[in-house]
Amino acid sequence: MTGSSGASGPSGGTVNRLRPRRSCLAVPGSNPRFLEKAQGLPADQVFLDLEDACAPLAKEGARHTIVEALNEGDWGGKTRVVRVNDWTTHWTYRDVITVVEGAGQNLDCVMLPKVQDAQQVHALDLLLTQIEKTVGLQVGRIGIEAQLENARGLVNVDEIAAASPRLEALIFGPADFMASINMKTLVVGEQPPGYPADAYHYILMRILMAARAHDLQAIDGPYLQIRNVDGYREVARRAAALGFDGKWVLHPGQVEASNEIFSPSQEDYDHAELILDAYEYFTSEAGGRKGSAMIGDEMIDEASRKMALVVAGKGRAAGL
Ligand code: GLV
Ligand code: MG
Numbered sequence: 001m002t003g004s005s006g007a008s009g010p011s012g013g014t015v016n017r018l019r020p021r022r023s024c025l026a027v028p029g030s031n032p033r034f035l036e037k038a039q040g041l042p043a044d045q046v047f048l049d050l051e052d053a054c055a056p057l058a059k060e061g062a063r064h065t066i067v068e069a070l071n072e073g074d075w076g077g078k079t080r081v082v083r084v085n086d087w088t089t090h091w092t093y094r095d096v097i098t099v100v101e102g103a104g105q106n107l108d109c110v111m112l113p114k115v116q117d118a119q120q121v122h123a124l125d126l127l128l129t130q131i132e133k134t135v136g137l138q139v140g141r142i143g144i145e146a147q148l149e150n151a152r153g154l155v156n157v158d159e160i161a162a163a164s165p166r167l168e169a170l171i172f173g174p175a176d177f178m179a180s181i182n183m184k185t186l187v188v189g190e191q192p193p194g195y196p197a198d199a200y201h202y203i204l205m206r207i208l209m210a211a212r213a214h215d216l217q218a219i220d221g222p223y224l225q226i227r228n229v230d231g232y233r234e235v236a237r238r239a240a241a242l243g244f245d246g247k248w249v250l251h252p253g254q255v256e257a258s259n260e261i262f263s264p265s266q267e268d269y270d271h272a273e274l275i276l277d278a279y280e281y282f283t284s285e286a287g288g289r290k291g292s293a294m295i296g297d298e299m300i301d302e303a304s305r306k307m308a309l310v311v312a313g314k315g316r317a318a319g320l
Contacts, residue, residue, distance in 0.1 A: 007165040007215070013132075013140020017168045019079045019108070020044040020317050021217055021246040022262035023255045024171075028053035029062035029082070035069040039076065043255050044246065047081035050095050051113050059091055067102035079108045081145060086114035087123060096124065100131045100142065109143035109168060114176060116152040121163035128166065140166065145219075148207055149173030150180035157206060161214040169217040169245075170207050175224065177203065189223040189235045198238070208243055217245040226251040236261045259318070269315030275300050275308035 006014040025043035027034050029050050038046050048066045050059055066082055084095035096110060112124050124144055132139045144166040148154055154177075161170060175188045183199065185192035192199050204220070211218035220239035223232045232254050236247045246262045249255050264272070279300060282293040292301035300308075 007167075008140070013138050013142075015109075015141065015143035015166050015168050017143075017215060017217065018317075019168070021079065021169060021219055022318070023249045023258035024081075024219060024246055025249050025255065026053060026222065029066040029069075030054045030058040032065055032069070035065065035073065037252075039073050041252055041255050042259065043078060043249060044259070045079040045081060046075065047083050047111055049083045050091070050099075051083050051085050059085070059095075063095060063098040064102075066099055070099075070103035070106040075106075080106060081109040081111050082107060083111040083113060083147075086112065087120045088114070092124075093127065096127050097131060100128060100137075101135055104131065104135060104137045104142065107142060109145050111145040111147060111171070113147040113173065114149045114153065115146040115160055116150065117156045118159040118163035121146060121160060121167065125164040125166055142166065143168040145169045145171055147171045147173045147221075149176035154203060154206055157210040158213070161210040161216055167214070167216055169219050170211045171219040171248075172204060172207050172221045174200070174221045187225065189225070190231070200238075204239060204242055204244070212243070218243070220244050220247040222248040222250050223254070224250065226254065229253050229257055233257050233261060262314075263318035263320065264311045264315045266320055268311055269320040272308040272311035272315065275304055276312055279305045279308075 006016055008014050021044050023043040024045040024047060025038055025041060027038040027046055027048050029035070029048045035048065048069065050062055050066065054062045070080060082099050084099070085091035100107065100110070110124065110128065112120065115121060121144060128142055129139055132142070144164060145168055146160055148157060148160070148170060153160065157170070161167065178185065178188065183192050184194065208218045220236065223235050225231050236258055239247055240261050247258050249258050274295065278293065278295050281287040282290045292299055
């Protein structure tokens with residue numbers, strides 16, 4: 001999670017950058033049965049997809065199916081997101097207008113895929129502002145999630161991360177990304193054969209740095225071998241270890257794994273709370289106004305407090 005809880009837009013609305021996003025469930029917007037089923041799953045976020053999980057001929061109908069599902073479904077406190085089509089298609093503006101005019105009050109964020117530069121985020125921000133004003137929604141409340149899915153997007157990731165106060169999260173899109181850079185594999189999330197190290201490390205770190213520099217969340221994308229939960233766990237652990245806040249889930253079997261992996265263990269959480277309590281005491285008048293102290297064999301100081309705050313924050317959000 002990030003350090004600030006909200007960002008004020010030019011017109012006063014505030015997005016929530018601290019929503020839990022350990023598990024972000026993809027649901028094809030054209031499939032009412034999946035839209036129904038998704039409501040009962042314990043994912044932190046659900047995103048109703050108008051992009052790649054929706055066939056071109058089904059997109060128009062899916063906009064209306066999504067509006068109905070947002071307005072009439074029981075999403076039980078999940079963050080509700082719609083992924084629209086990217087700006088290089090002819091679908092984007094109509095996706096945004098139909099969904100936000102029809103269900104803006106029941107929508108938390110719009111996810112923009114294949115973002116290439118800051119202007120694409122500005123364009124979405126402006127369109128959202130006009131719709132909010134027209135239909136009487138609070139201006140600036142609907143957030144934006146930006147998907148990084150190609151080389152140009154990654155090269156411009158810093159300007160993208162700074163492009164709008166509506167931004168809440170940067171998301172890695174491995175499938176499109178691998179295609180965009182000609183990576184030699186067809187198995188999304190797995191290492192390309194022939195490369196002896198982690199081929200995703202640079203990309204993940206680049207996205208994470210831009211996200212953290214702008215107080216955004218960083219989310220890892222899908223793992224497509226949906227029956228291989230062990231494989232999912234391994235890839236998710238890699239992103240969680242670096243500091244990512246969550247990962248996409250494509251299948252009910254991945255939801256619990258993601259929630260667990262992106263929450264601290266009970267032991268780590270308890271230890272973090274212990275460090276915070278100890279720090280508060282030894283820096284106080286009664287504790288001797290010390291800058292550092294020992295807990296068992298471990299020396300802790302102000303930097304330890306910051307690390308403990310991250311773990312404790314995630315643990316509290318996960319209800320530990
Ligand atoms: C997700 O959209 C991906 O391309 O991996
Ligand atoms: Mg993609």
